[in-house]
Amino acid sequence: MNGAKLLLECLTEEGVEVIFGYPGGSVLDIFDEFQNYPIRFILTRHEQGAAHAADGYARASGKTGVCMATSGPGGTNLVTGIATAYMDSIPMVALTGQVPTNMIGNDAFQEADIVGITRPITKHNYLVTDVDELPRIVKEAFFLASSGRPGPVLIDLPKDVLQAQSRETYPKKVEIPGYNPVYIGHPKQIKLLAQAILKARKPILYVGGGTVASGGSAELRKLVAKTKIPVTTTLLGLGTFPETDPLSLGMLGMHGTMYANYAIMDSDLLIAVGARFDDRITGKISEFAPHAKVAHIDIDPTSLKKNVRVDIPVVGDVRLVLKELNKIVKPGKIGPWLKQIKKWKKDYPLVYQDDDDVIRPQYVIEQIRKVTGGKAIIATEVGQNQMWAAQYCCMTEPRTFLSSGGLGTMGYGFPAAIGAQVACPDRVVFDIAGDGSIQMNIQELTTAVNNKLPVKIAILNNNYLGMVRQWQEMFYEKNYAGTVLDDNPDFIKLAEAYGALGILIEKKKDVIPALKKALKYKGPVMMDFRIAREENVWPMVPSGVSIKQMISGMT
Amino acid sequence: MKHTISVLVENKFGVLARVAGLFSGRGFNITSLSVGESSDPDISHMTIVVDDQGSPRIMEQVEKQLNKLVNVIKVQDFSRGESVNRELILVKVKTTTTTRLEILEIARIFRARVVDISRNSVVMEITGADDKIKAILDLLSRFGIKELVRAGKIAIARS
Numbered sequence: 252m253n254g255a256k257l258l259l260e261c262l263t264e265e266g267v268e269v270i271f272g273y274p275g276g277s278v279l280d281i282f283d284e285f286q287n288y289p290i291r292f293i294l295t296r297h298e299q300g301a302a303h304a305a306d307g308y309a310r311a312s313g314k315t316g317v318c319m320a321t322s323g324p325g326g327t328n329l330v331t332g333i334a335t336a337y338m339d340s341i342p343m344v345a346l347t348g349q350v351p352t353n354m355i356g357n358d359a360f361q362e363a364d365i366v367g368i369t370r371p372i373t374k375h376n377y378l379v380t381d382v383d384e385l386p387r388i389v390k391e392a393f394f395l396a397s398s399g400r401p402g403p404v405l406i407d408l409p410k411d412v413l414q415a416q417s418r419e420t421y422p423k424k425v426e427i428p429g430y431n432p433v434y435i436g437h438p439k440q441i442k443l444l445a446q447a448i449l450k451a452r453k454p455i456l457y458v459g460g461g462t463v464a465s466g467g468s469a470e471l472r473k474l475v476a477k478t479k480i481p482v483t484t485t486l487l488g489l490g491t492f493p494e495t496d497p498l499s500l501g502m503l504g505m506h507g508t509m510y511a512n513y514a515i516m517d518s519d520l521l522i523a524v525g526a527r528f529d530d531r532i533t534g535k536i537s538e539f540a541p542h543a544k545v546a547h548i549d550i551d552p553t554s555l556k557k558n559v560r561v562d563i564p565v566v567g568d569v570r571l572v573l574k575e576l577n578k579i580v581k582p583g584k585i586g587p588w589l590k591q592i593k594k595w596k597k598d599y600p601l602v603y604q605d606d607d608d609v610i611r612p613q614y615v616i617e618q619i620r621k622v623t624g625g626k627a628i629i630a631t632e633v634g635q636n637q638m639w640a641a642q643y644c645c646m647t648e649p650r651t652f653l654s655s656g657g658l659g660t661m662g663y664g665f666p667a668a669i670g671a672q673v674a675c676p677d678r679v680v681f682d683i684a685g686d687g688s689i690q691m692n693i694q695e696l697t698t699a700v701n702n703k704l705p706v707k708i709a710i711l712n713n714n715y716l717g718m719v720r721q722w723q724e725m726f727y728e729k730n731y732a733g734t735v736l737d738d739n740p741d742f743i744k745l746a747e748a749y750g751a752l753g754i755l756i757e758k759k760k761d762v763i764p765a766l767k768k769a770l771k772y773k774g775p776v777m778m779d780f781r782i783a784r785e786e787n788v789w790p791m792v793p794s795g796v797s798i799k800q801m802i803s804g805m806t
Numbered sequence: 807m808k809h810t811i812s813v814l815v816e817n818k819f820g821v822l823a824r825v826a827g828l829f830s831g832r833g834f835n836i837t838s839l840s841v842g843e844s845s846d847p848d849i850s851h852m853t854i855v856v857d858d859q860g861s862p863r864i865m866e867q868v869e870k871q872l873n874k875l876v877n878v879i880k881v882q883d884f885s886r887g888e889s890v891n892r893e894l895i896l897v898k899v900k901t902t903t904t905t906r907l908e909i910l911e912i913a914r915i916f917r918a919r920v921v922d923i924s925r926n927s928v929v930m931e932i933t934g935a936d937d938k939i940k941a942i943l944d945l946l947s948r949f950g951i952k953e954l955v956r957a958g959k960i961a962i963a964r965s
Contacts, residue, residue, distance in 0.1 A: 366820065370827055375876040378820070395876060429816065429879040553870040556863075 254382040254413040255280035258346075259288045261389040264421045267317050269293060269308065269673055270346075271301040273328075275321020276361060277348025280413040293673065293702055296694040298325050300666040302332020303692070306341050307667030310653045311628055312674035313466070315342040315397050322348040323361030326407075327368065331660055333403045334372040338657025339487060340464055342401035344392050345369075351411040352380055366407050374402030382415040387422055394425045399432030400551040401464055432550060436567030436575060443563050444522070444546050445580045451520035451544075453588045454480045457503065457532075460487030460656070461525020461549055467570035468492070468649040471524065474573055478582045481592050483511040485526050486637075486656040490646035500592070501601070504532040505792045506638040509599035512790075512798040514592055515540050523547040525569040528558040529657070530794075538797035548572050599803065601642055609783045610759050612636070612711040616643040619681055619709060622766045627679040628653065630668035632688030633661045634718035636711045638788045640683040662691025665708060669695055672704040679707065679770065686712040686739050696749035699775040707769045708777045713784045714739060721787045746777035754778045808837065809865055810884040810891065810961050813852040816877040817843060821850070825878070828871050829856060832864060838893075840958035849879065853960045888964040891935050894957040896921075897943070898929045900950035909949055916942045927952055 252260070258281060262270075269291040274282045285292050295301040298320040305316030316336075320329050326347040336343045350359040366378045375395050377388045385408075392404040448454060462471055468491045475482055475498055482492040483500040492499055503511035515521065521543040526532070533539040536558060546563035547555050555564045565572055603613040616639055619627065629644050630653040631637040637654055646652045653671055655663040668682040682689075689710050699706050711717075716734040723731050746753030752772050756765045756779065769776040789804025815821045822841060829836050838855040858865035865883075872881045884891070899909055906928070913920055913930050916938065922929040932942055936959070943951070 367823070370820075370824060371831055427876060430876050551874070553867065553874055557867060 252417065253280065254385055254408070254415050254417065255284050257382065257385055257417055257419065258389065258408070258413070259284050259290065261386050261421045262290060262317070263288050265389065265393050270317045270319050271295055271304040271308070271670065272319030272346075273298050273301055273321065273325060275325045275348060277322035277350060277410045278319060278346075278408070278413070280410070281319070293698065295666065295698045297692065298328030299332050299662065300669070300692050300695040300698065302329045302343075302345065303335065303660075303663050303666035304670035304673070304698075305343050305345075306332060306336045306663075307630060307653050307670030308674045309336075309341050309343055309670075310667070311650055311671035313650060314674070315344055315393055316670065317344050317346065319346040320348070321361065322350055322365070323363045325361075326365035327363055330368060330372070333369055333405065335655050335658045335660045335663055336403040337372045337374070339460060339655065340401050341403065342397040343403040344396050345403055345405040347405060347407050348413075349378070349407045349409040352409045353411070355409065365405065369405050372403070373405050376405040376407070378407045379409065379412050382412050382417040383419050385412070385417065386419045390422050390425045391427060395427070395430065399430070400461070433552075433566050434550070434568040434571055436548070436565045436572035438575070440563060440565040441572060441575050442579065444565060445576060447520055447544060447546060447563060448478060448480070448522075449581050449583050451583050452585060453518045454478075454520040454522065454583065454585060455500075455514050455518040456480050456482045456522050456524060457485075457515070457526055458482055458488040458491050458524045459485040459526025462488055462491045462569045463525075463649045465525065465550070465569040465571075467525065467568075467573055470570050470573035470577060473577050474580065477577065477580055479585060479589060480522070481514060481589070483507070483514065485529070485532060486641055486654055488526065489641060489644070489652040490649045493647040494645045495647055497593075500596075502641050504798070505534070505794070506642065506788050506790065508601055508642070509790050509801055509803060510592065510595035512792070512801055513595050513599070515543075516799050517591075518543045521545050523549070524573070525549060527554045530558075533558065534792045534798040535796055538799065608759050610756065610762060610780055612639045612780070612782045612786055613643050614759065615709060615711060615762055615780050615782065616640055616683065618762050618766055619683070620645055622763065622770060623679050623681070627651070627681050628668075628671050628675060630654070630664040630671060630680065630682045632664040632682070632684045633659045634685050634688060634716065635721065635786075635788050636683050636685040636688065636717075638718070639711070642788075661688040665689060665706070666692050666695050666698075668706045668708075669699055669704050672706050673702075682706055682708045684708055684710045685717060686710055686714060686736055686742075687716040690739075693745070696746065696751055696775065696777070700750040704775065705773060706775050708775070710742060710777065710779050711782050712739070712742070712779050713782050713786065715784065717786075718788070720785075724785070724787070725793070742777055742779040751775040751777055755781075757781045807858050807860075807862070807885065809856055809858055810889070810959060811854045811856065811869065811872070812882045812884060812961055812963070813854065813872060813878060814844065814880040815850050815852060816879065817848050817850040818877060821877045822852075824875050825852060825854070825872065828868055828875070829854075832868065834859065834868065838956065838958040840960050853958065855959050882963060884961050884963070889961045890964060891959055891961045892933055893936070893939055893959045894931065894933050895939060896929060896931055896955045897946065897951060898927050898953040899946050900952055901926055901928050905949050909946070912942065912945050918942065
């Protein structure tokens with residue numbers, strides 16, 4: 252069979268259910284065969300949408316997302332989506348067409364060195380030069396994408412390779428000599444950690460996306476049940492521990508809760524679980540958790556000691572390490588610490604002004620949570636909408652909060668919500684958006700409508716690029732250069748033009764009815780909430796400052 | 807501080823670019839680089855000399871990142887532990903009738919091989935560790951070095 256058939260054969264054997272993509276000259280041989288294979292193809296309206304949809308599918312389902320594009324601009328349009336997945340360690344396989352091998356390097360039509368371009372933003376990538384190597388490469392790609400610290404892998408497929416004949420079949424096993432991720436944590440290190448927990452008086456768990464990736468949420472909950480150690484999570488860790496639990500401190504860092512950051516600064520044992528001490532978490536690194544002994548569980552040795560000193564490193568899979576830890580761990584004497592934390596939570600709660608008729612974005616998010624019973628999958632765009640969502644969504648399950656954390660990609664949320672809706676057809680999927688972000692991939696409304704994917708978009712519309720405006724207000728003397736979006740399109744008409752339902756909400760009393768109407772409607776809905784224009788995200792730690800110097804914003 | 811890093815990699819296209827990218831992406835200049843097949847033709851050996859620019863922490867990170875590359879099999883930093891280091895250089899030195907004998911004498915003492923002589927220059931091949939190469943280049947520089955080509959340092963662990 253030819254390379255195109257062989258590829259689809261391999262993908263079928265790998266269990267791929269769906270591919271998000273866009274056709275073009277170099278991948279026509281693959282499209283010509285699609286109808287013969289049990290793989291659903293979802294046509295997005297931009298390759299970036301395809302990459303984010305594959306990412307959202309992966310985050311919501313835990314399976315490897317697959318996207319496909321043609322050579323040249325097709326591949327380069329995937330780049331932002333690949334980089335987004337790379338920064339957040341999301342398993343993805345990106346397939347790109349390439350010009351025939353004899354034309355590579357000749358500036359052929361629609362040629363781009365996509366392997367070179369994506370080298371620093373993929374876990375690994377391949378240019379297939381021999382059709383007989385295709386099955387092995389596909390096998391390796393899926394293995395690499397989903398094992399160890401997950402990440403995107405790209406396979407570049409020259410047109411002549413897709414047309415060449417081969418008798419190869421999909422291999423059962425995969426062997427990569429230089430790739431041996433460590434899953435089992437060293438027993439000695441785990442014992443050290445258990446001892447530290449027993450001795451600690453002010454311990455705190457700082458939980459990140461690695462916990463989601465490893466499926467470690469249940470073991471984490473067991474650990475907390477046993478030890479009563481309070482939990483704060485990163486943006487990507489939201490949902491790993493239920494925020495409804497009294498021991499949850501919500502998110503930490505730049506826009507984290509006051510009590511999470513106070514707890515970090517006062518703690519004597521900081522246990523990082525699948526988190527990487529990003530600068531949005533630590534603030535000024537030299538003043539981060541000054542009194543704490545630091546333990547760090549991570550499958551990627553490069554994450555350890557990258558940004559902070561670590562006293563107890565544990566290299567291994569979060570779920571497996573926590574499982575071993577749970578066998579031996581005993582609670583320390585932390586009664587006074589829990590009392591202190593309770594007091595912080597009472598003294599410095601997350602609050603917003605809610606005593607007038609203006610629509611506050613936080614209010615909208617709280618109502619979304621209420622009308623969906625907290626059961627919705629929430630995707631976010633990037634900016635204020637994302638931070639308000641992180642603060643007020645009150646997530647309780649892993650793989651339900653999808654957000655571009657590392658790269659901070661505006662335009663991520665909507666296509667990611669589409670991917671999540673494909674993965675979880677029976678769940679309500681919301682995209683919490685800003686009026687800026689939503690316009691970055693708004694063309695995917697067609698994808699949602701045509702594929703009957705009833706994603707609910709909630710635009711928190713303040714006619715600003717709100718987060719950037721907030722920085723301009725605070726640090727650039729209110730010089731709102733480039734951030735005023737007074738010339739936004741009519742989102743309602745736009746939704747209708749695409750065949751979706753548009754709802755304009757200008758009054759607070761209309762928020763709940765609008766959300767209910769949206770939930771009732773069978774198709775995609777775009778809600779345009781006209782929110783308080785200059786509402787800021789509080790609290791906030793200014794960039795590069797110690798998290799001790801948090802600005803509460805409310806007096 | 808200079809680090810001599812020995813890297814065993816799969817002998818495939820694109821691997822050099824991946825390795826080099828880890829250094830260039832962090833603004834590190836590679837001082838010297840040599841690559842060749844090892845005793846196993848499927849595996850290549852790279853010796854990389856790089857200056858950590860006073861940041862050993864970043865160097866440690868680069869080494870970990872090297873280990874993380876899928877095509878990399880083994881990484882050793884010879885700044886720690888004992889190793890044997892050699893470099894081969896070809897140098898073309900300006901000569902006159904009055905300086906030629908002295909230059910040849912320097913070559914003899916340093917066990918450099920003279921591989922070509924012309925009317926106003928001599929080409930010699932020198933193999934040695936850093937200090938020897940530095941010493942002979944110092945001595946020769948006074949006569950005028952017309953061209954210098956270095957093969958890049960190679961290193962092997964002692965045991």
